[in-house]
Amino acid sequence: MIELVQESYFAKGGQRACYEVPGKPDLCVKVEFTEDEASEERVEEELQAHRKVLARGESCPIVALFRGRVETTLGAGYLFDLVRNSDQTISPTLRNxxxxxxxxxxxxxxxAFYHELIQRGLVVGDLHPKNLVVRDRSELVLIDGLGAVNFAWLYYHVGPLRVFKTRRKFRRLCRLLDISSEDVFVR
Structure with a gap:
């Protein structure tokens, strides 16, 4: 059981609060604070997507990967890589x-993130500036939203559909950031 204290809290998303894991600076634990059937489905799809990446046996520096389920003093939690800058501070979200x-x-x-995602054949479900962190001002890392809840198996097995979905997600991200998607898609 991991004991979580207020001092280890560092962020909150739509359904989960994030805490540093005591004694393990490279991990964080995300604890659900809302529970409904839809959020459980999203979490399970995200975890399946992480398992697919981990099964490849290769590093994936553009995604903070899932490392297991744990019990905490605040309930069930999910361990993920904690993205830090070279000075050991927690990397800020792109939004921040x-x-x-x-x-x-x-x-x-x-x-750079788009082309790496396409090259690795990854599927994203929720691409938003708050789900990306900026490590050392030089690279983006996805911290939430890997996978697709609807028709996931299609996106994993049909490359053109995966690219279509990814481009659609990136167009939305570009609108949120007020940048040109065409500038992102070019090499």
Whole structure:
């Protein structure tokens, strides 16, 4: 059982609160604070997507990967990689550092992330500036939203559909960031 204290809390998403794992600086635990059938389905699909990546046996620096389920003093939790900068601070979300980075830098980061995602054949369900962190101002890492809840098996097995879905998700992300998706899709 992992004892979670308020001092280890560092972020909150739509359904989960995030805590540093005591004694393990490279891990965080996400604990559900809302429970409904739809969120359980999203979590299970996300975990399946993480398992697919882990089964490949290769590193995946653009995704904070799932490392297991644990019991905590606040309930059931999910262990994930904790993305840190080289100075050991927790990497900020793209949403939190959007203004200081500027549009040109953001476009470059999103472009590199897009092409890496396509090359690795990954599927994203929820691509949002709050689900991406910026490590050392030089690369994006997905911390939430891997996988697809609807028709997931199609996206994993039919490459053109996966690319179509990915481009659609990136167009939405680009609108949220007020950058050109066409600048992201070019090499």
């Amino acid at each position: 550092c959007e203004k200081e980075l500027g549009k040109e830098s953001i476009t470059s980061l999103v472009r």
